[in-house]
Amino acid sequence: MGKALEQKEAGLNIVVVGHVDHGKSTVIGRLLYDTDSLPQGAIDKVEKIAHDTGKPFEYAYLLDAFEEEQQQGITIDTTRIQFSTAKRDYVIIDAPGHKEFLKNMISGAAGAEAALLIVDGKQGVQEQSRRHAYMLSLLGIKKVYVLVNKMDLAGYAETAFVKIKHDMGAFLAELGIYPLKYIPVSGLQGDNIASKSAQMPWYQGEPLLEALDLLEGEQAAVDRALRLPIQDVYKFDSRRIIAGRIEAGQLAVGDEIAIYPGGRKTKVVAFPYWQAKDQRTQAFAGASTGIQVADEFFNQRGEIITRAGDTPPLTGKRLRVSLFWLGKKPLQLNRRYKLKLGTQEVEAQVESIEKLIDASSLDQRAADTVKEIRLNDVAEVILKLKEEIAFDRFQDYQATGRFVLVDGYDVAGGGIVLAAEKEAHGEFSQKAMRYIMNHLPQNGELIVVVKDGEIVRLERTEREVFSGIDGEGI
Numbered sequence: 401m402g403k404a405l406e407q408k409e410a411g412l413n414i415v416v417v418g419h420v421d422h423g424k425s426t427v428i429g430r431l432l433y434d435t436d437s438l439p440q441g442a443i444d445k446v447e448k449i450a451h452d453t454g455k456p457f458e459y460a461y462l463l464d465a466f467e468e469e470q471q472q473g474i475t476i477d478t479t480r481i482q483f484s485t486a487k488r489d490y491v492i493i494d495a496p497g498h499k500e501f502l503k504n505m506i507s508g509a510a511g512a513e514a515a516l517l518i519v520d521g522k523q524g525v526q527e528q529s530r531r532h533a534y535m536l537s538l539l540g541i542k543k544v545y546v547l548v549n550k551m552d553l554a555g556y557a558e559t560a561f562v563k564i565k566h567d568m569g570a571f572l573a574e575l576g577i578y579p580l581k582y583i584p585v586s587g588l589q590g591d592n593i594a595s596k597s598a599q600m601p602w603y604q605g606e607p608l609l610e611a612l613d614l615l616e617g618e619q620a621a622v623d624r625a626l627r628l629p630i631q632d633v634y635k636f637d638s639r640r641i642i643a644g645r646i647e648a649g650q651l652a653v654g655d656e657i658a659i660y661p662g663g664r665k666t667k668v669v670a671f672p673y674w675q676a677k678d679q680r681t682q683a684f685a686g687a688s689t690g691i692q693v694a695d696e697f698f699n700q701r702g703e704i705i706t707r708a709g710d711t712p713p714l715t716g717k718r719l720r721v722s723l724f725w726l727g728k729k730p731l732q733l734n735r736r737y738k739l740k741l742g743t744q745e746v747e748a749q750v751e752s753i754e755k756l757i758d759a760s761s762l763d764q765r766a767a768d769t770v771k772e773i774r775l776n777d778v779a780e781v782i783l784k785l786k787e788e789i790a791f792d793r794f795q796d797y798q799a800t801g802r803f804v805l806v807d808g809y810d811v812a813g814g815g816i817v818l819a820a821e822k823e824a825h826g827e828f829s830q831k832a833m834r835y836i837m838n839h840l841p842q843n844g845e846l847i848v849v850v851k852d853g854e855i856v857r858l859e860r861t862e863r864e865v866f867s868g869i870d871g872e873g874i
């Protein structure tokens with residue numbers, strides 16, 4: 401691990417993606433080597449392998465050392481590898497395959513802010529380069545550096561670099577991704593990783609490590625509207641304590657809050673902690689906290705708390721989403737799945753497939769002929785939920801804007817929320833249903849006049865009460 405320095409910026413999570421064998425592990429291994437971040441003995445081990453097999457030193461094997469440590473249950477999460485520069489700490493989210501990457505990303509385990517997309521300088525853009533790039537766009541990762549790797553095999557030629565830059569750039573532009581930098585590197589030889597390469601004097605930019613330090617972090621989460629998804633509600637002597645993790649924003653004792661999807665308002669009375677010394681009056685993004693509120697509503701897991709003046713989350717039962725499918729069994733229209741979003745779980749069906757896209761070629765298939773979404777397909781669909789929930793567009797809030805779909809017990813797909821959709825004809829929200837129920841006539845019929853998904857008028861018709869027909873008693 402690098403030396404700990406004071407006054408560093410907050411850490412940055414990076415994901416490394418690219419076509420198989422284009423050099424992801426080698427570049428990561430080299431970064432760890434150059435920043436002195438390897439577990440003890442790792443280099444000796446890899447040197448020994450090289451010596452015993454008579455093959456060259458493989459930087460990619462250095463990553464195995466992390467896995468070994470993990471298996472011994474020591475420090476590091478397999479999917480998270482850390483290194484540091486003087487400026488800040490980095491966490492590399494290792495994505496052995498795009499399936500693991502997607503699962504990690506959509507389940508929130510990864511939460512990458514920036515990406516390194518690695519392309520072999522000789523082979524150029526390949527199927528997985530495209531697929532991974534597409535996934536980045538789907539996940540809204542805009543901070544992308546393209547590393548043109550194996551420049552040693554391409555004779556360190558500027559022409560090879562320029563060609564790949566051109567091809568990749570054209571493809572990425574279609575996805576709305578504009579890489580911040582293209583860097584020619586050799587993971588194996590260490591060119592343009594920690595220091596500028598003498599082999600490529602034509603390259604005017606920074607080497608990778610310097611370029612990473614130039615990336616800006618996200619807008620501080622504490623300055624945003626509060627998002628506190630309720631994890632649990634505990635009964636504790638006579639009080640009810642709401643527990644959850646603050647995903648964005650901040651909260652103080654005395655703040656007025658609103659709880660969605662219902663939108664009921666109340667006030668924060670205290671942050672109850674077990675020990676008096678831990679008492680506090682404010683909590684910020686990133687903190688897990690318990691809160692006690694003035695009015696004891698029936699709160700439940702899944703609801704989202706925000707501050708009364710803050711932009712509220714969206715609510716509804718119909719969501720327009722970008723979805724990708726990883727299930728062996730294709731996703732079927734109208735089949736029931738479990739949707740998990742934030743801390744909410746609700747039954748969901750795909751009501752319609754609006755667009756279906758081949759993630760590699762980006763060709764669209766005519767959606768009206770499609771009744772299922774197959775393994776590795778990406779689609780824009782309308783999801784219909786059994787109950788109303790609170791959520792955000794992914795581009796506004798990642799934690800409350802992404803979801804997974806569970807088929808039986810398996811996470812079979814997931815994606816991001818693009819927008820809230822109006823209720824379909826003939827469906828009312830819970831709020832509307834409550835309103836309607838409150839206006840039911842004692843004795844008669846109620847006509848609900850709806851326009852553009854909004855109730856515009858209620859008409860009551862009293863039923864005639866017959867006391868008899870033509871004077872005949874009944």
Ligand SMILES: Nc1nc2c(ncn2[C@@H]2O[C@H](COP(=O)(O)OP(=O)(O)OP(=O)(O)O)[C@@H](O)[C@H]2O)c(=O)[nH]1
Binds near residue numbers: 423427496585
């Ligand atoms: N000459 C040369 N070979 C490289 C370079 N980077 C990687 N390689 C070699 O390319 C092969 C694949 O590299 P990896 O780092 O394992 O590739 P990867 O993208 O991690 O591959 P997967 O994990 O299988 O997807 C290895 O034999 C590396 O030694 C480079 O810059 N120059």
